[in-house]
Amino acid sequence: MNCLEFRRELAASPQVMSAAAREHRGHCSTCADAWHRAQLFEQRLQSVLAVPVPMGLADRILLRQTTDSRVHRQSARQTWIRLAAGLMMTAGMVGVGYLTFGTSASLASASMAHLSHEPFALNRTELIPAATVSQLFAESGVYLKAPLQSITYLTRCPVYGQKTIHMVIRDGGQPITAIYVPNNQQGSADFAERQIVGRHRNIGHGTLVLMAEHGDAFDRIEASFRAAIEGSSSLAGMY
Numbered sequence: 001m002n003c004l005e006f007r008r009e010l011a012a013s014p015q016v017m018s019a020a021a022r023e024h025r026g027h028c029s030t031c032a033d034a035w036h037r038a039q040l041f042e043q044r045l046q047s048v049l050a051v052p053v054p055m056g057l058a059d060r061i062l063l064r065q066t067t068d069s070r071v072h073r074q075s076a077r078q079t080w081i082r083l084a085a086g087l088m089m090t091a092g093m094v095g096v097g098y099l100t101f102g103t104s105a106s107l108a109s110a111s112m113a114h115l116s117h118e119p120f121a122l123n124r125t126e127l128i129p130a131a132t133v134s135q136l137f138a139e140s141g142v143y144l145k146a147p148l149q150s151i152t153y154l155t156r157c158p159v160y161g162q163k164t165i166h167m168v169i170r171d172g173g174q175p176i177t178a179i180y181v182p183n184n185q186q187g188s189a190d191f192a193e194r195q196i197v198g199r200h201r202n203i204g205h206g207t208l209v210l211m212a213e214h215g216d217a218f219d220r221i222e223a224s225f226r227a228a229i230e231g232s233s234s235l236a237g238m239y
């Protein structure tokens, strides 16, 4: 098990760890820290949810008031507890899932950091219709000339201060993350960190970032994006 797999499992079930995850935690201090923070967060969440409703003076006064206002007060209190738990949950998930890649000084490092914010994205297997993909691109001002297939995750995400389209592509069993930054050309770069390899290339008027556990499918996927965005399938792979 590598760090990314560990973080995925931790985010999915913070209190139940597989043998492989326990083994990884035993020799990876970064992941052991993340596990520890996750346990503290779980404890805090439990204690927030366990706050008893006080039956004191305020309640005795309320008994004299109408049933309606009492019901209102109770539901407002529940709403507040849910809200607080939700905020803590959000903060905790970011803390658990965040891998430190140093500063987000480049599109590459910002994309790497973004990966861990949506660990669930990689687990989806249901295909998104090509028309839905084309529509989201069109809303970003990019009109696809060929359909993009095999996409299982599709959302707009802010990455590197840009409005990007965050996708996951299934190639065989492997999930490949693709982030397209419209109207922002960052040129070519290849990068690798913590068991993730990546590249980015100018495509159309923007930049395509690809990230996965290995880069075997990158050429093919880059060519399909080039065909879809530039309409130059015959030249795919020559850049």
Ligand SMILES: [Zn+2]
Binding pocket: 002, 003, 004, 006, 024, 028, 030, 031
């Ligand atoms: Zn680790």
Ligand SMILES: [Zn+2]
Binding pocket: 114, 118, 155, 156, 157, 166
């Ligand atoms: Zn995203």
